Amino acid sequence: NAGVTQTPKFRILKIGQSMTLQCTQDMNHNYMYWYRQDPGMGLKLIYYSVGAGITDKGEVPNGYNVSRSTTEDFPLRLELAAPSQTSVYFCASTRGLDTIYFGEGSWLTVV
Amino acid sequence: AQSVAQPEDQVNVAEGNPLTVKCTYSVSGNPYLFWYVQYPNRGLQFLLKYITGDNLVKGSYGFEAEFNKSQTSFHLKKPSALVSDSALYFCAVRPPMDTGRRALTFGSGTRLQVQP
Numbered sequence: 001n002a003g004v005t006q007t008p009k010f011r012i013l014k015i016g017q018s019m020t021l022q023c024t025q026d027m028n029h030n031y032m033y034w035y036r037q038d039p040g041m042g043l044k045l046i047y048y049s050v051g052a053g054i055t056d057k058g059e060v061p062n063g064y065n066v067s068r069s070t071t072e073d074f075p076l077r078l079e080l081a082a083p084s085q086t087s088v089y090f091c092a093s094t095r096g097l098d099t100i101y102f103g104e105g106s107w108l109t110v111v
Numbered sequence: 112a113q114s115v116a117q118p119e120d121q122v123n124v125a126e127g128n129p130l131t132v133k134c135t136y137s138v139s140g141n142p143y144l145f146w147y148v149q150y151p152n153r154g155l156q157f158l159l160k161y162i163t164g165d166n167l168v169k170g171s172y173g174f175e176a177e178f179n180k181s182q183t184s185f186h187l188k189k190p191s192a193l194v195s196d197s198a199l200y201f202c203a204v205r206p207p208m209d210t211g212r213r214a215l216t217f218g219s220g221t222r223l224q225v226q227p
Binding site for chain 1: 220
């Protein structure tokens, strides 16, 4: 009954550091997404994947990278963290025509 | 490109009164429309969706939404608000012809505050 699981929940990074946000889903969904949520801005799509080995950019991909080596996992890599990347990050997945399910979120602060 | 507008940053309503959270959209073709709710420090929870069929869609926790094609709206409603309904609500749209990424485009969110 896990659904979409994200780690870590909270993280503070220093400017220039790198880190990986982990995301895994146990629903055998082909489609996976990373969104970021900024106050008053809704959610913006960073990257998405339509299946293992296939990834593509969303609306705001700069400063991020992803990989999809398995159906279950879709990690988001932040390289050279900047204050503008302070945000809440959500991983999500769907079978395709169905509802999109979200993880609990990862709160990231870059100082 | 598709877009979603939630014209109210915040909606205040007294407990027991009906509530409406507004959403309008712009998309080519017949849209897939969704409402999600977010409680503090939590992820987004699915409330309801409109794909096709009856314009009045019923969802979780007593919420419903009415799809109005002529007004390109998908307002969220509940007949009697509860204090526990206080949260951030997001409207989202997906174009029906998006056979690629199938991602959602979100509105900016509306904070619902229900007073006791």
